[in-house]
Amino acid sequence: MNPLIVWGDQLKVGLPLIDNQHEQLIALANLLYLAMKAQRGREVLNQLFVDLANYTIWHFDTEENLMLENGFPNAAAHFHEHAELKRTVSELGEKAKHKQLEVTLETMNFLRDWLSHHINHTDRRLAEFIIAKQEGTPAKRPELRLVVNK
Ligand SMILES: [Fe+2]
Ligand SMILES: [Fe+2]
Incomplete structure (x- = not known):
């Protein structure tokens, strides 16, 4: 059965920290998708969704910290995109926690x-x-401790 998203070079952005998290995120999305296709029970699907939702939110936090630490100039727009998905994923995740989500x-x-x-x-x-x-x-300029006054 084909996965939902194929992980590969075409999705790599070149930062190992982020690429590794994206790979994991996609693996979780594929796991949920394949479980849905295999008509696994609601309990399993809801738990997989909760895992995916939690990982997504954690991953967004990683990127947001990276933006703040590096003074990324387009941080506001990027945060905004995260906030929109976070809202959707949190709402669905809340339902999933109570085993009430239809995936x-x-x-x-x-x-x-x-x-x-x-x-x-x-x-x-x-x-x-x-x-x-x-x-x-x-390259960081070495600190000169010895000052020779001649
Ligand atoms: Fe990301
Ligand atoms: Fe992002």
């Missing part, structure tokens, strides 16, 4: 489109900024 193909397709678009556009811009910043950092 549908529509929800999975929405997640697939949202994740691929966000990673390929928004996250990629963040990674490019951080990579450029790392490459552009000049």
